[in-house]
Amino acid sequence: xxxxxxxxxxxxxxxxxxxxxxxxxxxxxxxxxxxxxxxxxxxxxxxxxxxxxxxxxxxxxxxxxxxxxxxxxxxxxxxxxxxxxxxxxxxxxxxxxxxxxxxxxxxxxxxxxxxxxxxxxxxxxxxxxxxxxxxxxxxxxxxxxxxxxxxxxxxxxxxxxxxxxxxxxxxxxxxxxxxxxxxxxxxxxxxxxxxxxxxxxxxxxxxxxxxxxxxxxxxxxxxxxxxxxxxxxxxxxxxxxxxxxxxxxxxxxxxxxxxxxxxxxxxxxxxxxxxxxxxxxxxxxxxxxxxxxxxxxxxxxxxxxxxxxx
Amino acid sequence: xxxxxxxxxxxxxxxxxxxxxxxxxxxxxxxxxxxxxxxxxxxxxxxxxxxxxxxxxxxxxxxxxxxxxxxxxxxxxxxxxxxxxxxxxxxxxxxxxxxxxxxxxxxxxxxxxxxxxxxxxxxxxxxxxxxxxxxxxxxxxxxxxxxxxxxxxxxxxxxxxxxxxxxxxxxxxxxxxxxxxxxxxxxxxxxxxxxxxxxxxxxxxxxxxxxxxxxxxxxxxxxxxxxxxxxxxxxxxxxxxxxxxxxxxxxxxxxxxxxxxxxxxxxxxxxxxxxxxxxxxxxxxxxxxxxxxxxxxxxxxxxxxxxxxx
Numbered sequence: 287x288x289x290x291x292x293x294x295x296x297x298x299x300x301x302x303x304x305x306x307x308x309x310x311x312x313x314x315x316x317x318x319x320x321x322x323x324x325x326x327x328x329x330x331x332x333x334x335x336x337x338x339x340x341x342x343x344x345x346x347x348x349x350x351x352x353x354x355x356x357x358x359x360x361x362x363x364x365x366x367x368x369x370x371x372x373x374x375x376x377x378x379x380x381x382x383x384x385x386x387x388x389x390x391x392x393x394x395x396x397x398x399x400x401x402x403x404x405x406x407x408x409x410x411x412x413x414x415x416x417x418x419x420x421x422x423x424x425x426x427x428x429x430x431x432x433x434x435x436x437x438x439x440x441x442x443x444x445x446x447x448x449x450x451x452x453x454x455x456x457x458x459x460x461x462x463x464x465x466x467x468x469x470x471x472x473x474x475x476x477x478x479x480x481x482x483x484x485x486x487x488x489x490x491x492x493x494x495x496x497x498x499x500x501x502x503x504x505x506x507x508x509x510x511x512x513x514x515x516x517x518x519x520x521x522x523x524x525x526x527x528x529x530x531x532x533x534x535x536x537x538x539x540x541x542x543x544x545x546x547x548x549x550x551x552x553x554x555x556x557x558x559x560x561x562x563x564x565x566x567x568x569x570x571x572x573x574x575x576x577x578x579x580x581x582x583x584x585x586x587x588x589x590x591x592x593x594x595x596x
Numbered sequence: 597x598x599x600x601x602x603x604x605x606x607x608x609x610x611x612x613x614x615x616x617x618x619x620x621x622x623x624x625x626x627x628x629x630x631x632x633x634x635x636x637x638x639x640x641x642x643x644x645x646x647x648x649x650x651x652x653x654x655x656x657x658x659x660x661x662x663x664x665x666x667x668x669x670x671x672x673x674x675x676x677x678x679x680x681x682x683x684x685x686x687x688x689x690x691x692x693x694x695x696x697x698x699x700x701x702x703x704x705x706x707x708x709x710x711x712x713x714x715x716x717x718x719x720x721x722x723x724x725x726x727x728x729x730x731x732x733x734x735x736x737x738x739x740x741x742x743x744x745x746x747x748x749x750x751x752x753x754x755x756x757x758x759x760x761x762x763x764x765x766x767x768x769x770x771x772x773x774x775x776x777x778x779x780x781x782x783x784x785x786x787x788x789x790x791x792x793x794x795x796x797x798x799x800x801x802x803x804x805x806x807x808x809x810x811x812x813x814x815x816x817x818x819x820x821x822x823x824x825x826x827x828x829x830x831x832x833x834x835x836x837x838x839x840x841x842x843x844x845x846x847x848x849x850x851x852x853x854x855x856x857x858x859x860x861x862x863x864x865x866x867x868x869x870x871x872x873x874x875x876x877x878x879x880x881x882x883x884x885x886x887x888x889x890x891x892x893x894x895x896x897x898x899x900x901x902x903x904x905x906x
Contacts, residue, residue: 290722297717303716303718304714304716307716307718310716310718310719311717311718315719316680316682316718316719318679320631321631324631328718328734329719330734331684331721332686332730332732334686334725334727335727336726337723337725369616370616370626370638372640374732375642376730389603397610397611406611406612406614406617407607407610407621408617408620408621408638409625409626410621410640411640413642413644415644417645417646417727417728420642420686420730422734424638424682424732424734426628
């Protein structure tokens with residue numbers, strides 16, 4: 287099985303990055319130099335019935351909403367506000383006959399996101415076929431201030447933060463209703479020098495590995511500081527609850543680093559602004575991720591999140 | 597059955613066009629004002645196994661090539677060169693196991709287009725599922741000169757042109773190997789004032805109706821001037837050959853109008869530049885499309901091309 291990581295490396299080798307593309311394959315989105323002094327970010331995600339939602343139990347409204355929301359989470363990770371959406375659909379005639387309101391409900395879910403964050407549905411493509419439902423969303427965005435955030439800028443000594451509690455998203459259905467962290471991304475853009483940022487889609491375990499690898503750094507995570515979501519059953523053992531927070535995935539919180547000196551003032555400012563931030567560890571030299579518990583026990587964190595197989 | 601036309605009108609009513617989107621749903625692509633003095637065009641098309649190609653007989657190479665080429669044709673129609681591609685895939689594990697080189701061959705087909713027209717694959721999303729193969733391509737582009745071409749600018753008196761012979765594309769497999777008309781689009785951008793342009797994807801019959809409706813004009817087409825492709829069997833009756841040219845679809849030639857005064861000099865310049873152009877009629881007031889034969893017989897052209905049903 288080719289891993290997603292190797293697959294992406296092969297594509298990077300096969301397809302050169304040409305102007306106006308500044309950052310291509312490998313981050314949450316691509317960065318284009320669209321004029322001498324402005325950059326644009328483009329993100330895309332394809333969501334599939336039976337993989338990212340199940341239309342036997344998920345409404346078309348929530349499927350459409352999620353398809354846009356996961357892309358908004360990618361834009362938030364890049365420090366960008368959305369400017370336009372492009373939505374492509376494949377849907378069966380059988381479904382449309384069985385559910386005549388399917389497309390109307392789906393587009394209402396999309397509309398909830400375009401209205402919340404004030405951007406246009408600017409294009410797309412709708413097709414019928416005999417296969418299961420599929421929806422691709424492509425969003426354009428522009429940085430809230432100055433430059434987009436990347437995964438590559440973490441520096442040894444940085445403090446590592448997440449924007450909310452983790453775990454239990456898929457089981458509780460939070461992955462269908464989460465609010466993309468655009469407001470926090472905007473607040474951070476204006477209040478601190480973010481060094482590196484990405485969104486948590488596949489689980490802190492694998493996503494933190496990805497950021498550290500992109501930044502050529504390692505991470506030390508204090509397990510007692512990882513916020514565990516109320517969707518993770520309280521009666522579970524501490525180990526099982528921690529594992530859920532590390533590897534359930536689809537949290538769609540932001541993971542980011544700031545310098546040690548910025549971290550202290552950031553936490554105070556965040557409280558004043560009612561912005562939810564949790565420091566979970568720090569960046570170090572070397573590679574990999576180490577978990578440190580309250581007793582000072584130190585172990586390497588396995589990659590346990592959702593690793594896409596091809 | 598909701599027609600594609602009504603479906604698009606409903607979306608236009610539901611989703612307002614907000615800055616930086618200047619032209620949204622309804623043309624070959626969207627136009628964004630990305631800076632004070634520059635515009636960007638974004639196009640997207642979703643291609644499905646069993647609908648746009650058949651992987652039982654079509655190679656992954658040609659499927660990948662077509663997925664990019666049809667989007668390049670949309671950019672050509674807008675008078676734009678491509679700047680970046682975003683490719684999303686859904687493919688089954690069964691297919692990857694049966695054809696381990698599937699993705700490699702597919703991306704080589706994509707690469708043929710990115711190398712031919714010198715732009716980057718800048719992002720995408722690859723997923724496995726149990727459904728049939730689906731590929732969505734989103735391309736960004738910038739105008740060859742000045743402004744993008746739209747469907748809406750045809751004026752009564754304009755001459756109507758197509759860039760090549762029509763008909764027989766699906767039967768002969770030309771839809772998999774055609775060369776998007778970017779070079780002709782660039783040449784036109786630099787040599788004539790194009791009033792309206794679109795690409796012929798669903799057949800001249802329906803696509804010309806769409807352009808005339810968008811421009812609030814009518815068209816008079818001289819049937820003897822419609823170039824019929826060699827892929828349309830020569831032994832067929834004249835009526836059957838004309839019907840093929842009008843309604844087979846997937847020609848991916850450009851359809852455009854220029855003013856009457858520009859038309860004469862354009863034809864001479866095109867011959868000098870070895871650019872293939874065929875004048876097929878003229879724009880008039882009113883609505884609809886009329887076919888005029890050599891005897892002067894005049895009839896209304898039915899919409900016989902591929903009208904997407906939903």
